[in-house]
Amino acid sequence: MDVSDVIARFRQQRVLVVGEAMLDCYYNGHAERISPEGPVPVVNASSKQRYPGGATNAAANVAALGAKVRCLSVVGDDEAGTALREELRVRGIEDDMLTDRDRSTITKLRIVADGHYVVRYDEGERQPLSPGMEQALIERLRVGFAECAAVIVADYCYGILGERVIAEIGRLKEQHNRLVLVDSKNLPLYRGMAASVITPNHLEAQRAAGWTVRDVDRISGEELEELGRHLLSAIGSTWALVTLGPKGSLLFEAGKATYRVTPRPVPNPHVSGAGDTFTSALALSLSAGAPVRTAVEIAAEAAAVVVGKPGTATVTARELLQRLALSGMMSEPGVELEATVERYRAANKRIVFTNGLFDGLTSGNIAFLRAARQLGDVLIVGVNSDRGVTEQRGYGPRVPEDERLALVAALALVDHVVTFDEATPEAIIRRIRPNVHAKGGDYRTEELPEAAAVHEVGGEVVLLPLMDERAQPHTSGKLLRR
Ligand SMILES: Nc1ncnc2c1ncn2[C@@H]1O[C@H](COP(=O)(O)OP(=O)(O)OP(=O)(O)O)[C@@H](O)[C@H]1O
Ligand SMILES: [Mg+2]
Known part of the structure; x- marks a missing residue:
């Protein structure tokens, strides 16, 4: 199967994203003086933007790539919750959000002066869900699993994915035989679920392995190999993908050699959300039937397109196709012979x-x-x-x-x-x-x-x-x- 065939099939895929919804806000302006009230710049407002963040950003990426997507999460009965739902609606994302009157919606507000971050101001509930809310979430999960071929778990550890919910995801995966991709800040919670793919960045991977966290430049190739192999067996997934920011990613699979994808360099990268784009494109490529290595290559190109754009951006199927054509991947998709004939x-x-x-x-x-x-x-x-x-x-x-x-x-x-x-x-x-x-x-x-x-x-x-x-x-x- 050619990469263009994989991308053409994105339209037929249906994905469930479950996890932590949040609203990403950017308040932009110009600063030229320090406030007389304290040692901070005065930012004169020029524009405001808001984007779906966290799990809703993963959903926005799936939608932009042309597939059907449903987003399941919990928001508060507040202005940010309403704004977030509006952002889902305009992007054609199926809104499967629960409203909890006792919670406030997670919001990340960045104040940006002349392109530089001045401060980030985070709001929202981070406590575990109440047992009643948890039950309501589990019931929606059952519907979502029945209807979607692939499930992305976007877990930022803000209380929505508790032990019972995670156990239910594992059970439903078995029952429906679904592709489940886990992107979690706390991977050990997913031990024993037999996820299809885990996609930690190297920091999350190091923490999950109980390492003292180091910069990626201070970790040798052998150590990265050890880290990936350890995670694969400790978490028990089919594939482990450790992402390394601009250094690309490493794919680990039991009994197979490690596969490394190095992305093309992107000038002036805007890295926020690269991980969500990567996971979404990976989920769609696998769901569309691509061999895993091809899926990782496609995901890396999708992430590279997105880091070239400011803000919390997404990439469309058309942009991705253009990019893949330029990178020469279209003519040599690295299709695996046995996997293709097996299909x-x-x-x-x-x-x-x-x-x-x-x-x-x-x-x-x-x-x-x-x-x-x-x-x-x-x-x-x-x-x-x-x-x-x-x-x-x-x-x-x-x-x-x-x-x-x-x-x-x-x-x-x-x-x-x-x-x-x-x-x-x-x-x-x-x-x-x-x-x-x-x-x-x-x-x-x-x-x-x-x-x-x-x-x-x-x-x-x-x-x-x-x-x-x-x-x-x-x-x-x-x-x-x-
Ligand atoms: N500066 C960059 N240039 C090119 N590709 C990049 C860059 N940063 C990230 N990527 C691509 O995106 C993938 C995921 O990035 P990263 O490792 O930063 O994930 P992450 O830390 O989970 O990101 P996020 O903050 O969105 O959760 C990388 O494996 C790489 O393919
Ligand atoms: Mg991430």
Whole structure:
């Protein structure tokens, strides 16, 4: 699956965000004198902005990326609560917020003078929910889990996600088999939930591991490795993603090598909310069926777009697509072979495999690929690598590998291309396990070196006659009469 396909599928996803809703306010102005009342600047107001923050920022990110999202939290019966609900409404976020008359809505007010923070003023309730409110939240969680394929838990430790709620999330995850991403300031509370993904930044990761917190520059690569592996087993998630701000992120999975994503540098970054964007894009990419590494790459690009914008910003699917096209990720999505073919198999698709050198694509090649494609639902083409060909015959192909791949991949008939180094495609056939292996030419099945491998994986060999497109040219209905 190409990254553009992943992003196109965002629209079909439905996500539940549960956690701490807050209102982010920015009061901007200009300061040129010190107050006679005390040693503080006097800020002359120019503009005010407010954004959904915390869990509602994660929801705003999911909505901006084009998916359906429901946000479940508790706010107070106050002005900030009303303002926050209005911010959800204008963004098309389903408002599943409970109102608690005994709480006040969490608000973070920043006073900014000439682009510099002067002070942040935090308000709002941080006590645990009352048992009645907790019960009401749990009932809404049950509805949300039934209706949404992915759940983001945005826990800032302001009292909304108590022990009972967390236990219920774990139970519902099991019951409905949902993708659950946990972004929490206090990860050990999620031990034993078997979350799909945890996304701590390195500070949260260090705290969760009981370390004395250090700056990321003072932690060695080996120590980061130890930290990630420790969290993975201590919290018991499928994946652990430790984010490192501008240094990117590290993906840990049991039994697999650590995967590092380094983002492109962003000049004058505005880092507030990068984590929410990262988690939201990761949730949508995984929910859309992307292999985990591709999902992390997409999430990192989404976060990089957002840190390039001031305030608590979001990124749209279109901006993300443009960005990915520029970064070259579109042509090389890093799709994992086994994961891709597994998805086709799960969807009962008939996989056809064929292979060739394609050193200069001919119309005969195209006629052959068209016939091969008709033998099933998905056509995967193995292309001999430059390295393999050079080793086997002493000189390389005329057309370089990347161009040969690009030409074959450009054909609408072809779903995927993959290179292989060996003289025969036996090894790649064992990995793909195609239903059909199509071969052109005057072979007899018994003479084909890879026939045994095809039969071993339960596939059949189909021999197609060598074709000459010139005998029967085919323009696939694209020819315009003039
Ligand atoms: N300055 C930056 N330049 C490029 N990418 C960045 C930058 N800062 C963050 N990112 C991207 O965003 C991801 C998450 O960032 P970070 O580690 O800062 O999360 P966080 O601390 O949880 O953020 P938040 O404050 O939003 O909760 C990083 O892994 C990286 O891919
Ligand atoms: Mg964070």
